[in-house]
Amino acid sequence: xxxxxxxxxxxxxxxxxxxxxxxxxxxxxxxxxxxxxxxxxxxxxxxxxxxxxxxxxxxxxxxxxxxxxxxxxxxxxxxxxxxxxxxxxxxxxxxxxxxxxxxxxxxxxxxxxxxxxxxxxxxxxxxxxxxxxxxxxxxxxxxxxxxxxxxxxxxxxxxxxxxxxxxxxxxxxxxxxxxxxxxxxxxxxx
Amino acid sequence: xxxxxxxxxxxxxxxxxxxxxxxxxxxxxxxxxxxxxxxxxxxxxxxxxxxxxxxxxxxxxxxxxxxxxxxxxxxxxxxxxxxxxxxxxxxxxxxxxxxxxxxxxxxxxxxxxxxxxxxxxxxxxxxxxxxxxxxxxxxxxxxxxxxxxxxxxxxxxxxxxxxxxxxxxxxxxxxxxxxxxxxxxxxxxx
DNA sequence: GGGCCCATGTAAAAAGTTACATGATTAA
DNA sequence: TTAATCATGTAACTTTTTACATGGGCCC
Numbered sequence: 001x002x003x004x005x006x007x008x009x010x011x012x013x014x015x016x017x018x019x020x021x022x023x024x025x026x027x028x029x030x031x032x033x034x035x036x037x038x039x040x041x042x043x044x045x046x047x048x049x050x051x052x053x054x055x056x057x058x059x060x061x062x063x064x065x066x067x068x069x070x071x072x073x074x075x076x077x078x079x080x081x082x083x084x085x086x087x088x089x090x091x092x093x094x095x096x097x098x099x100x101x102x103x104x105x106x107x108x109x110x111x112x113x114x115x116x117x118x119x120x121x122x123x124x125x126x127x128x129x130x131x132x133x134x135x136x137x138x139x140x141x142x143x144x145x146x147x148x149x150x151x152x153x154x155x156x157x158x159x160x161x162x163x164x165x166x167x168x169x170x171x172x173x174x175x176x177x178x179x180x181x182x183x184x185x186x187x188x189x190x
Numbered sequence: 191x192x193x194x195x196x197x198x199x200x201x202x203x204x205x206x207x208x209x210x211x212x213x214x215x216x217x218x219x220x221x222x223x224x225x226x227x228x229x230x231x232x233x234x235x236x237x238x239x240x241x242x243x244x245x246x247x248x249x250x251x252x253x254x255x256x257x258x259x260x261x262x263x264x265x266x267x268x269x270x271x272x273x274x275x276x277x278x279x280x281x282x283x284x285x286x287x288x289x290x291x292x293x294x295x296x297x298x299x300x301x302x303x304x305x306x307x308x309x310x311x312x313x314x315x316x317x318x319x320x321x322x323x324x325x326x327x328x329x330x331x332x333x334x335x336x337x338x339x340x341x342x343x344x345x346x347x348x349x350x351x352x353x354x355x356x357x358x359x360x361x362x363x364x365x366x367x368x369x370x371x372x373x374x375x376x377x378x379x380x
Numbered sequence: 381g382g383g384c385c386c387a388t389g390t391a392a393a394a395a396g397t398t399a400c401a402t403g404a405t406t407a408a
Numbered sequence: 409t410t411a412a413t414c415a416t417g418t419a420a421c422t423t424t425t426t427a428c429a430t431g432g433g434c435c436c
Contacts, residue, residue: 008395026415036334037349039291046396048417053395071405072415101229111349123345144226155313158370159227159301162363169359173352180348198423216387236424238389243423261433262387 006089007059009105011050013040015059015078015086016112022063022075025051037111038104051076059085090116093126099133100140103170106130124181131174138167196279197249199295200230201240205249205268205276206302212253212265215241227301241266249275280306283316289323290330293360296320314371321364328357 007015017023017031025047032040032047040046054060059082063075078086090113094106113123141164149157197205207213207221215237222230222237231237244250249272253265268276280303284296303313331354339347 010396024415025417029415036290036331036353037346041396043397043399044415044417045398045419049395052417072403074416100226107349107352110352111346114343114345141226153305154370155304156227156301158363158367159297161366162297162300162360163226165359165363165366166356169355169362170352172359173348173355176351176355177348180344200423214387215389219387231424233425233427234387234389235391235426239423242389262431264388 007054007085008050009108010040010046011054012086012089013038013108014047014050014054015082015089016108016116018060018076019078019083019086019112020115022077024073024075026073027075038108054082058082086112087116087118090118091122093129094133096133096136099130099137120181124178127174127177127181131171134167134170134174138164138171141167197244197275198240199298200236201244202276202279203230203298204237204240204244205272205279206298206306208250208266209268209273209276209302210305212267214263214265216263217265227297244272248272276302277306277308280308281312283319284323286323286326289320289327310371314368317364317367317371321361324357324360324364328354328361331357 013032014028017028023031025044028047028051029042029044032038033042051060055062055076058079060076061079061082063077065073065075090109092109094109098106110123110126113126141160145157145160145164149160152160203222204218207218213221215234218237218241219232219234223232241250245252245266248269250266251269251272253267255263255265280299282299284299288296300313300316303316331350335347335350335354339350342350
């Protein structure tokens with residue numbers, strides 16, 4: 001729904017999957033239902049219009065068809081401009097506001113990074129930035145609880161504490177991710 | 191965007207805050223900017239139309255004004271039907287699909303429970319149901335990782351592992367919440 | 381009186397949801 | 409041949425976003 005400036009989250013997810021190899025609308029629908037990450041609609045009413053938009057903007061283009069069984073099938077691949085836009089989006093460091101209430105978008109970016117060929121150092125820098133934002137957000141939540149917690153109804157306070165526990169979970173994951181990324185031998189991505 | 195059947199998430203959040211006492215549109219905007227839980231837009235273009243819809247459907251009604259300083263101010267309170275609808279929403283046990291990709295909605299329900307006067311036993315049952323769903327989802331993610339994890343690009347796999355860590359965070363919180371709720375003396379809510 | 385916050389709204393445009401429509405191909 | 413699956417789309421509707429518009433009260 002949001003004319004949020006650049007491509008929508010669905011469009012970016014589409015670009016991300018397409019980036020891994022030409023995909024038809026039907027492929028993409030299946031990818032979204034099969035994959036645990038991302039809760040995107042598998043409805044044709046979302047995907048086909050989104051593909052049409054991406055095509056109009058020159059971010060994707062029809063790929064030459066290989067498997068020429070009789071079926072009608074329109075596979076798309078990224079155009080040069082599409083690849084540029086996608087990489088620019090991937091490289092955007094996590095913003096404070098995003099970390100506070102749109103971690104899905106941050107994780108979506110991260111998920112596509114190695115497949116898109118970002119090098120280890122860039123990915124590590126992203127993780128470092130993310131950790132800083134998460135720590136700040138954690139402090140903010142703790143401060144809020146200290147200030148307003150006592151006056152809140154029990155389940156309200158518990159809900160905020162849940163947010164806190166989540167951020168701690170993210171921070172634990174950051175440590176894990178850094179270990180995995182650090183351990184990987186140089187140039188071992190994709 | 192979604193005509194998902196009942197009231198939208200924003201509408202439910204509005205009902206939830208109004209439930210705690212009469213609120214004007216401006217109050218609600220402030221509540222959404224000040225509160226850490228929930229990332230709702232503070233934009234008038236979202237809130238005033240939503241209030242108008244709720245009013246048309248008979249879920250809220252203008253409250254008699256108390257602070258009669260000169261300012262124009264239209265405060266709303268829940269109608270009887272509004273209270274019924276809100277309670278019915280609160281009491282809906284968490285569904286599997288919700289736990290997988292809309293925990294925000296689950297937490298939003300939980301946050302309003304004690305203020306709305308649900309009794310401790312109901313809240314505990316909700317938490318028990320939630321734990322069951324979370325455990326099932328955890329197993330699902332673990333299975334996915336065992337099956338598909340090896341074939342995934344590194345950051346893709348890490349992103350799924352992040353989802354896993356999150357679910358573990360939620361489960362830790364469930365244990366904490368149960369302890370808090372169990373410890374509270376009978377009838378100590380709101 | 382001028383500027384700032386309070387307070388409520390509207391208008392245009394975009395994106396998603398549900399539901400429907402259509403046709404080809406494969407398998408029973 | 410009949411049903412299921414592959415595959416792509418359209419139409420109506422709803423909500424949200426951004427941006428603008430308006431006006432009253434308060435404080436210096």
